[in-house]
Amino acid sequence: MTDGTDSAPEHNPAQHALKRVLVQRLTRYYDFVKARVADSVTVSSAEIADFLSADATQVRKDLSVIGVRGCPRVGYITRDVLEKTGHVLGIDVPHRAIVVGAGNLGRAIVLYPGLLEIGLEVVGVFDNDPVKTGARIGSLRVRVPEEIEPVVRENGVCLGILSLPAASAQEVADRLVSLNVRALWNFAPTTLSAPASVVVRYENIANGLAELFHYMSRLENDTD
Amino acid sequence: MTDGTDSAPEHNPAQHALKRVLVQRLTRYYDFVKARVADSVTVSSAEIADFLSADATQVRKDLSVIGVRGCPRVGYITRDVLEKTGHVLGIDVPHRAIVVGAGNLGRAIVLYPGLLEIGLEVVGVFDNDPVKTGARIGSLRVRVPEEIEPVVRENGVCLGILSLPAASAQEVADRLVSLNVRALWNFAPTTLSAPASVVVRYENIANGLAELFHYMSRLENDTD
DNA sequence: TAGATTGTTAATCGATTAACAATC
DNA sequence: TAGATTGTTAATCGATTAACAATC
Numbered sequence: 001m002t003d004g005t006d007s008a009p010e011h012n013p014a015q016h017a018l019k020r021v022l023v024q025r026l027t028r029y030y031d032f033v034k035a036r037v038a039d040s041v042t043v044s045s046a047e048i049a050d051f052l053s054a055d056a057t058q059v060r061k062d063l064s065v066i067g068v069r070g071c072p073r074v075g076y077i078t079r080d081v082l083e084k085t086g087h088v089l090g091i092d093v094p095h096r097a098i099v100v101g102a103g104n105l106g107r108a109i110v111l112y113p114g115l116l117e118i119g120l121e122v123v124g125v126f127d128n129d130p131v132k133t134g135a136r137i138g139s140l141r142v143r144v145p146e147e148i149e150p151v152v153r154e155n156g157v158c159l160g161i162l163s164l165p166a167a168s169a170q171e172v173a174d175r176l177v178s179l180n181v182r183a184l185w186n187f188a189p190t191t192l193s194a195p196a197s198v199v200v201r202y203e204n205i206a207n208g209l210a211e212l213f214h215y216m217s218r219l220e221n222d223t224d
Numbered sequence: 225m226t227d228g229t230d231s232a233p234e235h236n237p238a239q240h241a242l243k244r245v246l247v248q249r250l251t252r253y254y255d256f257v258k259a260r261v262a263d264s265v266t267v268s269s270a271e272i273a274d275f276l277s278a279d280a281t282q283v284r285k286d287l288s289v290i291g292v293r294g295c296p297r298v299g300y301i302t303r304d305v306l307e308k309t310g311h312v313l314g315i316d317v318p319h320r321a322i323v324v325g326a327g328n329l330g331r332a333i334v335l336y337p338g339l340l341e342i343g344l345e346v347v348g349v350f351d352n353d354p355v356k357t358g359a360r361i362g363s364l365r366v367r368v369p370e371e372i373e374p375v376v377r378e379n380g381v382c383l384g385i386l387s388l389p390a391a392s393a394q395e396v397a398d399r400l401v402s403l404n405v406r407a408l409w410n411f412a413p414t415t416l417s418a419p420a421s422v423v424v425r426y427e428n429i430a431n432g433l434a435e436l437f438h439y440m441s442r443l444e445n446d447t448d
Numbered sequence: 449t450a451g452a453t454t455g456t457t458a459a460t461c462g463a464t465t466a467a468c469a470a471t472c
Numbered sequence: 473t474a475g476a477t478t479g480t481t482a483a484t485c486g487a488t489t490a491a492c493a494a495t496c
Contacts (some may be wrong), residue, residue: 017442020435021463027434044477057465057479064479072471072478089434090441104332111328114413114430118437158440183440185433189338199439201432206338208427209409210251210313211244213342215423216382216407217314218241245487268453281455281489288455296454296495 018065023089025062028052030085037078044075091118096157097185100172101164102127102135102142105187109163110137120159124151127164145172152179159183166190242289247313249286252276254309261302268299315342320381321409324396325388326351326359326366329411333387334361344383348375351388369396373403382406390414 018026032051036043045063049056063076068084070076086092099106102125109115110122125142127133133142143151151157160176162169162184169188176184183199186192194200242250256275260267269287273280287300292308294300310316323330326349333339334346349366351357357366367375375381384400386393386408393412400408407423410416418424 017439019463023435023438024431027431030434031431046477055465056477057467058463060477060479061464070478073476074472075477088438090437091434093441095437095440104328104335108328108332109429112429114428115433118430118434120433159436183436185436199436201436203429203432204338205333205336205427206342207248207251207255208425209339209344210254210315210342211247212383212407212409212423212425213314213319214247214312215241216319217317243487270453279489280453281491282487284453284455285488294454297452298496299453 018088022062022065025052025054025058026066026085026089029059029062030082030089030091033078033081033085037082040078042075043078043081045070047075094119094121095159096121096123096155097159097161098122098124098126098148098151098157099161099163100126100145100148100176101162101188102129102132102137103163106161106163107137109161109187110140122161123155123157124148128168148175149179152176152181157181159185161185161187163187242312246286246289249276249278249282250290250309250313253283253286254306254313254315257302257305257309261306264302266299267302267305269294271299318343318345319383320345320347320379321383321385322346322348322350322372322375322381323385323387324350324369324372324400325386325412326353326356326361327387330385330387331361333385333411334364346385347379347381348372352392372399376400376403376405383409385409385411387411 017023029048029052032048033043045056045059048054048059052059060070063070063081063084066084066088068076068081083092097120099110099122106125106127110125115122122140124147125137125140126145126148127142128145133144135142157179158181160173160181160183162172164172166188169186169190170192173184173186173192173194177194177198181198183201184192184194185201185203187203189204189206191202192200241247253272253276256272257267269280269283272278272283276283284294287294287305287308290308290312292300292305307316321344323334323346330349330351334349339346346364348371349361349364350369350372351366352369357368359366381403382405384397384405384407386396388396390412393410393414394416397408397410397416397418401418401422405422407425408416408418409425409427411427411429413428413430415426416424
């Protein structure tokens with residue numbers, strides 16, 4: 001989560017993967033430029049930098065690294081920036097995911113409209129609680145865990161989203177890995193073990209909050 | 225979110241606030257040491273570093289900065305590390321929060337057990353949707369927005385958690401700021417404007433996911 | 449005492465920023 | 473042409489790591 005950032009531990013640095021900080025900045029460039037693409041054909045490095053309160057040189061360097069070329073006196077073509085950053089981030093190809101755990105968090109994830117926008121389609125929700133299975137979440141029906149395998153295979157699911165209790169997270173992770181899922185997005189408060197070829201990202205709400213607390217208490221002390 | 229990390233923009237650097245990366249590392253030290261405190265009276269910098277796949281020197285330096293002193297040949301007193309890091313992070317003092325927006329995400333937050341563990345108590349949930357008001361979430365009843373003011377005042381609420389649509393986020397933020405809330409934790413996909421004295425943290429699920437996609441696509445390319 | 453581990457200073461490394469030439 | 477903005481090289485800055493002395 002923020003920055004989680006913020007809270008994801010180091011994981012398998014794939015060969016051609018960009019530096020983490022760079023990827024984070026690109027994500028923000030993408031957001032900004034996306035909001036601008038309808039209004040303006042071009043965008044300057046200074047405009048992007050201003051918005052992010054970053055340095056214009058930084059922006060130019062980053063864009064240069066990923067192969068976006070601008071024009072002196074003109075700036076960058078907005079659509080260009082959007083396409084290239086989107087491509088580097090990998091959000092220009094559709095991805096399919098399943099959500100395991102249909103509690104409040106699982107439901108929130110399935111219904112989160114932002115996922116489709118960046119090309120993620122949730123094709124299945126699972127829960128082993130009989131009270132939950134059968135219920136509808138958006139257009140999906142909550143299924144029993146036995147159906148994970150066929151759904152993953154038939155849909156070419158590449159991402160498993162774990163929104164279940166910590167106790168069962170590893171077991172489900174292992175199962176998904178054995179089905180060739182390439183990435184895990186873990187909302188359960190545990191560390192998972194998975195082969196280096198699987199990307200694991202942790203979202204730990206409490207960690208982000210601890211960070212917030214730090215800044216809060218500093219402010220309070222300073223002000224009083 | 226993780227690493228969100230990950231996704232919070234720069235905000236008001238309060239005078240005595242520690243560097244962001246340091247705070248993030250401290251959060252992880254805290255987690256690790258907390259899990260160990262029952263088992264072991266002491267912990268060495270190497271053990272902490274191993275677990276986080278970080279550098280032992282780094283750990284010693286960080287602990288030294290926040291005033292944790294160890295013993296040569298012995299290591300650090302586990303409880304000591306826990307107390308000091310907890311104190312620096314500000315999670316040793318209880319905080320009170322309200323949640324505005326009682327959708328799935330809002331419910332997930334209210335019911336998230338990890339919050340109480342780090343000293344956050346949610347004392348109110350609000351929604352302007354008549355379908356939702358009156359419903360119970362855990363031990364709380366969803367209230368109408370008009371009750372925000374009395375609840376904030378009576379409970380000394382310092383944190384506002386926004387789990388509502390982007391369109392109404394700024395309006396609610398302004399209202400909370402005028403009630404002297406000191407921090408905002410924004411789950412809505414918008415940038416908020418707030419005075420520098422208010423700490424704002426953004427949790428943008430989609431951003432974390434975009435980062436994940438990047439590493440996924442790199443892995444795929446490398447493997448094929 | 450010998451050995452392990454801390455704590456700190458110095459060296460390296462990398463990332464950010466500044467300067468400026470290239471160019472539309 | 474003049475001026476604005478890119479693109480890149482060089483300089484600075486800070487953070488990480490290595491080395492080692494202090495010490496229980």
